[in-house]
Amino acid sequence: MARRFGKESGIIGVAAAAVVSLAVAGTLAFGNFGSGSQAEAEGVGAKAERAAPVAPVDSSIVHASDRPGRSLNITIDDGPDPVWTPKVLDVLKKYNVKAVFCMIGPQAKAHPDLVKKVVAAGHKLCDHTISHNTGMDHQPESYQSQQILDAQKMIEDAAGGAQVEYYRAPGGAFTPYSRQLAAKHGMRPLGWNVDSKDFEGGTVEGIEATVHSELPNGPTVLFHDGGGDRSRTVESLDRLLPWMQQQGYGFGFPKR
Numbered sequence: 001m002a003r004r005f006g007k008e009s010g011i012i013g014v015a016a017a018a019v020v021s022l023a024v025a026g027t028l029a030f031g032n033f034g035s036g037s038q039a040e041a042e043g044v045g046a047k048a049e050r051a052a053p054v055a056p057v058d059s060s061i062v063h064a065s066d067r068p069g070r071s072l073n074i075t076i077d078d079g080p081d082p083v084w085t086p087k088v089l090d091v092l093k094k095y096n097v098k099a100v101f102c103m104i105g106p107q108a109k110a111h112p113d114l115v116k117k118v119v120a121a122g123h124k125l126c127d128h129t130i131s132h133n134t135g136m137d138h139q140p141e142s143y144q145s146q147q148i149l150d151a152q153k154m155i156e157d158a159a160g161g162a163q164v165e166y167y168r169a170p171g172g173a174f175t176p177y178s179r180q181l182a183a184k185h186g187m188r189p190l191g192w193n194v195d196s197k198d199f200e201g202g203t204v205e206g207i208e209a210t211v212h213s214e215l216p217n218g219p220t221v222l223f224h225d226g227g228g229d230r231s232r233t234v235e236s237l238d239r240l241l242p243w244m245q246q247q248g249y250g251f252g253f254p255k256r
Contacts, residue, residue: 055186056183056184056185056186057183057186057187057188057256058183058188058256059179059180059182059183059184059189060179060189061174061179061189061190061191062166062188062189062190062191062220062254062255062256063191063192063193063218063219063220063254064218064219064254064255065219065220065252065253065254065255066252066253066254066255066256067250067251067252067253069250070247070248070249070250071219071249071250071251071252072215072219072220072221072244072249072250072251072252073099073100073219073220073221073251073252073253073254074092074097074098074099074100074221074223074241074251075099075100075101075102075126075168075190075192075220075221075222075223075254076088076099076100076101076102076223076224076225077102077128077168077222077223077224077225077226078102078104078107078128078132078224078225078226078227079101079103079104079107079114079224079225079226080101080103080107080108080111080114080115080118080225080226081107081111081114081225081226081227081230082111082114083230084225084226084230084231084233084234085101085111085114085117085118085225085226086114086117087230087234088223088225088230088233088234088237089117089118089121089123091234091237091238091241092121092123092237092241093121094238094241095241095242095245097241097251098121098122098123098124098251098253099123099124099251100123100124100125100126100165100166100190100253100254101118101123101124101125101126101225102126102127102128102166102168102190103115103125103126103127103128103151103155104128104129104130104131104132104151104226105127105128105129105130105150105151105152105153105154105155106130106154107226108151108154108155108158108159109154109157109158111158112157112158112159112160115155115158115159116158116159116160118159119159119160119162124165124166124253125155125156125159125162125163125164125165125166126164126165126166126167126168126187126190127148127151127152127155127164127166127167127168127182127187128151128168128170129147129148129151129169129170130146130147130150130151130154131147131170132170133147133170133173134170134171134173135173136169136170136173136175136178137169137173137174137175137178141177144175144177144178144181145181148167148178148181148182148185148187149181149185152164152167152185152187163186164186164187165186165187165188165256166187166188166189166190166254166256167179167182167187167188167189167190168189168190168191168192169189172191172192174189188254188255188256190220190254191220192220192221192222193214193217193218193219193220193221194210194211194214194215194217194218194220194221194222195210195214195222196210196211196221196222196223196233196236197210198223198224198230198232198233198236199224199227199228201232202232203232204232204235204236204239207232207233207236207240208236208239208240208243211236211240219252220254223236223237
């Protein structure tokens with residue numbers, strides 16, 4: 001699936017592949033993660049917001065790593081998935097790499113054991129909304145609020161209270177409102193520099209070649225553990241992570 005850095009003016013560039021138009025907001029090529037109808041969303045979104053954390057964070061979209069020197073941030077989107085998330089976790093453990101898992105709210109609610117496993121392994125959590133609607137930037141603020149804050153609560157509840165530290169808009173569909181809302185609730189908006197294209201099918205070798213060619217773009221690399229068959233992602237990570245280490249890269253988290 002083609003991905004993008006974000007529609008919002010001023011965000012770093014557009015991912016190399018063209019964005020696939022969606023006929024119905026909230027419906028993806030790989031399926032709809034939630035009911036997400038606008039009428040339902042606006043009703044839920046009108047609820048009072050959760051109390052903001054004591055320390056809000058920067059609302060600009062982060063790409064940089066918190067680790068000095070030659071460093072990468074590995075990010076994993078669209079889970080947790082009962083088949084693929086454990087396999088991804090095993091590969092990350094094999095190479096002692098920590099990652100950010102950008103989770104779909106209902107998926108986290110359905111698999112709290114996996115969310116807790118992610119946290120226990122030292123990885124960090126990211127809010128990837130309720131419905132993964134890549135047209136969120138065309139929806140009213142009430143819809144955006146429901147998608148972001150309800151997902152945050154689902155993920156944190158599933159995690160046993162661990163904080164969700166980042167927010168990644170589906171397809172990069174950030175708005176000034178969504179960035180500020182996430183930041184107010186302690187979640188730094190998170191972009192990416194390297195799109196592995198693991199979502200588009202293709203071969204493991206193709207995924208590797210894409211990552212190799214895009215690494216000069218910046219440190220934050222996008223993979224997926226949900227939304228379909230992620231066997232190529234698992235194999236690609238098992239080949240790319242040691243290669244990255246051989247190239248002198250370390251691994252950090254996106255700056256907060």
